[in-house]
Amino acid sequence: MLKLFLYKLNFFVNIKIKNKIIVSFFLLIICTICTISAFVINEYRNSLETYTTVYSNQVVDQVIKSVDFYVNEMQSISPIANYNYNIQRYLKTVQPDNQLDVTMDFNNLVNFLTEIESLRRDVVSIFLIANNGSAVSDKYSINIDKNYNFTKQQWYKDAFQHDDKSIIVSPHSQSYVINSDKSVVSLSKAVKSYSKDEIIGVLLVDLNLDALEDICKNAKLGKDGYVFIVDKNGNIVYHPDYSYISKSDDTLISDVLKSAEGNFIRSINSEKQQVTFKRYEPANWTVVSVTPYSEIVQQINNMKTFMFLICFVCLLCAFLLSIFIASMITKPLKKLAHFMKKAEKGNLDISLDFKGNDEIGMLGQRFNTMINEIRILMEQVVKEQEEKRKLEFKMLQAQINPHFLYNTLDSIIWMAEVNNENVVLMVDALAKLFRISLSGGQEMITVEREIEHIRNYLIIQSMRYTNKFEYEINADESILNNTTLKLILQPLVENAIYHGIKAKRQKGLIIINAKKIDNNILYEIIDDGAGMDKTKCEEILKYNPSNNINKSHNGVGLKNVNERIKLYYGENYGLKIASEPGKGTTVQILIPISFNIMNINDI
Template sequence: MISAIRRQMKKLQAGSIQSIIMWSFSVFILVIVVIVAVLLYDKFSRTAERNVFLSTQQIVDQVSFNLEDYVDGMAQLYRAIEENMLVGGQWDDPLVTKQLDTIMRSRDDIVSIALFDDRGELLRNHPQAQVRESARVSAQSWFHSAMRVPDHLSFSLPHVQNLYDDTYKWVVSMSKGITVEHNGVPTHVVLLVDINFKKIDELSSRISLGKRGYVYIIDEGAGNIVYHPQQQLIYMGLRNESVEKALTSSDSYIDEAEGVKRLNTVQSVVNIGWKVVGVSYLDEIMTTREEVNRYMVQVVALVLAFALVVSMLLSAMLTRPIRRMGRTMKAVERGDFNVELPLSGPLEVVQLSSRFNLMLDKIRQLMKQIVLEQESKRKYELEALQAQINPHFLYNTLNSVVRMVGMSKNEEVITMITSLSKLFRISLSKGKTTITVGEELEHARHYLTIQQMRFKRKFNFAIEADEAVLSCYTLKLVLQPLIENAIVHGIEYLVDEGHIRVSAREREGRLVLEVADNGVGMPQRQVERLLGAPEDGVDKPSSSGGGSGVAVRNVHDRIRLYYGEPYGLEFWSEQEEGTTVRINIPLIKERSEEAREDEE
């Protein structure tokens, strides 16, 4: 596993196509994703912020509308009570009591209705209850405001109603100073209607802006807190509310409490002179923003990881054919030309592969051509060699002829000249490389005849051949050097008469030519040297033409060159017994293609 990773890492070296593809792909995707994420994030956070502003505004508006509505309703109710109670100035009338009863029953948020004279003495109330002796009516703020501005309905701040025994209810007092005719006398009275503050309290406390945001209400005149969810804490000094700012503002503003930015949205409730203030904590938007941020980072990380994997695979996939090509090229480098690239994969790779294959093909062809050329060059060299007639031999023969003419041995001269001429004719044989075994044997016979006469019949010879092989083809002039060798090294130093036997026969599908003599023979070392690797000094043909293995070796090389490795010469030699040289060549019944070409 680790080694696989290391291998992968190695492949990802800087500068490789794979790493370029991988990194550029990854970086590209990363950049795209980051840009998209940033844009989305920006858009989202702005929208979120605007939404908070908007929703706070809407909620605060709603609260103030509701409040206004409620206050309007209460004012209408007040007018209804006023009309029922004070028209005609007869507030003690049982009919009035009945009507007040109906009104009270229809509205559960009216706590009490009371009528006082201008000194604060109770004229009547509903429901009827004892006013506390200790309650100083004329000192109450609602009484003050009713007396101060007559015929104007004023709303008090929420307060604890302390007029009656056994009950301390939170109420908002509606009061108005009115002048009515009572028993014919104009009388100043104050009509008080207490409405339960519970409704407003509930209306306001139910509102929450975000998780921690809230709504509070202040009195526009003095900035007194009408409602605040944490009113007590403010009174205790444990909490601050920037009421002054809310008083002067009519829209929204941002303040800071305990290091947290808050959005304050203000809306007036005109008919009662209050202000509703909505407070939203901006860090809640931040929290949402952070969550989105975290989410974005996760997405980006995931996409990046995925892009890395994909680009790794993609680059590996794309570079696989290239790597394969590299491996193939390495094989060619090592000398294995018999390889071929498969034609598959992307178009460019297929094209490249086919070009490579073509190129390889061309190289193979060229190599073959070179081999052929080298071979034929060698062949021509050898042909030139074989075409050489030892001038020494010619000189010696002609010398012998001259001597024979001098001795008037005309018969012998004729035989010799005839043999010589035939020898040359077969030697030339129209430039052909191969001749029939019969012609080769004829050549050998003429050569032997000449030599026999030259050496004054120091040896005799015999030529034997199977009838069947005579028409077979053989490389020409292979026997002559062997016979020359036999005479010069075998027979010449022999005291007795020598004997040379030349034979041609088929053996195990091969053509076998033999030259055997009963001469002095050769030591084993010399036999080995004949066909072994040529040594310095031995390679050079000696001018005497005798005592040299070069000619013999030439025969061997020519045969091998022409027919191939398995063919060539074999030697058997025993000192003082004689030597046998055997030529092994394939049995060829027809002239080869090449030979025919040569003929033309």
């Protein structure tokens, strides 16, 4: 896993910056959109579940209000019986202590009951039951079962026990009517005599289920949601599926009857349903709403689909935007890379025209500054190289000075004529002097070769100027293999001879030291010659390449050496002169230690 991560990380590091920006921006947008989408969908799910619960409660409350209004309307029929003369007369005449002809007002009674029935379309039939169990209906067509005992029915007994209110009877079949299989809901109400305040019979009103069906069907619970009503005994009063009416659904009803109201989620055959219920106390009915959870899930899925489309559009826009932003960022970088390739090939006549003060604009400004500085440095290097060539040429000119060469050859001829044994030594010194001076065209030689060169020069000069001066050379062995700019000692020794020792009558002394000081090499040329004042010392060392080089007797002066050292090693290095008239001069040369030893072959 770690190797895979490192591999992918390495792959990401190596792809182009434009692709990095696109991938990074796109991944950031994806993470953001996915997080927001998940949050929105989760909140939507919770809100939808809460809304469904609240809405189901509202639907149940509305159904209960409608049922209550309906029941109150039905109950308004019952008081009529207490004040109707025909009803009162009929119920009294059928009493055991009154044997009047019970049919004398029968037609009037039936007509009155028919009028009551006609007031409402949901009234199936109306029955008036006397205390002796005899009954009369509002319709001539109804055949009442003479063997049916009304007085033993629970609703009849309840009407006597609760004579001040109507008793609602759950759905039942009209078993007291011959050849009738109708399922009805009934209201039973005790009828009192208005003269004696005693119960003289019971009014039974049978109602069809159309009103309850209309009430429950008007309750909107989605596509497959529905409302049903159950009584206190667990019998279903109304259900959209008529096959459930007067039956019991133990799997659901037992949970509904445990409390007066509530809601829960149940599963039937792996399908969830949200159930909300509330009891209607006047009838001891419980109104139950059932909403399939699949409808909630469907709405959530619709929301997911909608969010997916939004996310897709957002991701597409984000992808295009990331390409646009990446192009805006990388376009100037590509231009910068193109210009850098041009600069790499040596074209320095270029300039970026980036606008703005952002990082890319600053990068373009820095690039232009860098190119300009490189151009200046290259011009400076070219100029310095030209100066070096001029100084090198003058140095070689000094070494091949005709006067020095003629005088040396004259000395050799004279020594040969007089058979002077030192002639061989002088010739050898002259040969070595020019061999080191040329050095295969190299500018750097070892300290050891530089010391050897100045020794050969002093050998020649000491033979030419016999008894004029003595010399002493001291060099630390630890620096002999280090490199040094060549031919920097000869001009100083030459200056000491011609401007110091020759101006002195007595025999002079020249001391040459080469030693290590910290990380530098220090050369010292000390003479006890005529010396010079401080002003002249300062004039000699004034560094100005545009001026003519202050030359010594043989054409190469101290200033030449000082300029060469500063060109090669920098302004921190060069010559220092300490002199006092009549006492001598000390010239110091300071250069850095370098171990870039060059192979110098003898020529």
